[in-house]
Amino acid sequence: MALGVRAVIGGLLLFSGYLKLADLDSFVRALDAMQLPLLATQPAWLSMFADSLPWFELGLGAMLLSGVATRASALVAGGLFLAFTLVLASLKAQGLEVECGCLGPLLTARIGWLHVGIDLLFAAACFALVFWKRLQPNLLTLPSTNLAENE
Secondary structure, eight states, X not given: OHHHHHHHHHHHHHHHHHHHHHTHHHHXXXXXXXXXXXXXXXXXXXXXXXXXXXXXXXXXXXHHHHTTTHHHHHHHXXXXXXXXXXHXXXXXXXXXXXXXXTXXXXXXXXXXXXXXXXXXXHHHHHHHHHHOGGGSOOTTTSOOOXXXXXX
């Protein structure tokens, strides 16, 4: 189960980062339309954030898929999805009708409560990888494959 969650979240982050890099101008416009407090008043920060987030997503996705520092990368991914959830919920609560920018030009839908719920679900899945002991392999609880013990 943990491998499946890692594959879905890691794959999504890789895909999302790739699509944003493929059409960075569209991602910058989506971020600008969101009127996020720090980014709206500092164009240099907006540009720096838009340039770095896709690379961050690519690196995080690669770590999750490869199993490198799985719990740490799942914790960071959970925090990222939680931040996305809060931003999208705030925009929706303010009544702003903007495009998500989540998957670059592939997803041009207006932000809705469904987006908020999906990001919250992804955050929960990441935190489950970090904190739910059943999803973490433990050599003491793996079934024995010794034939002598099974007789």
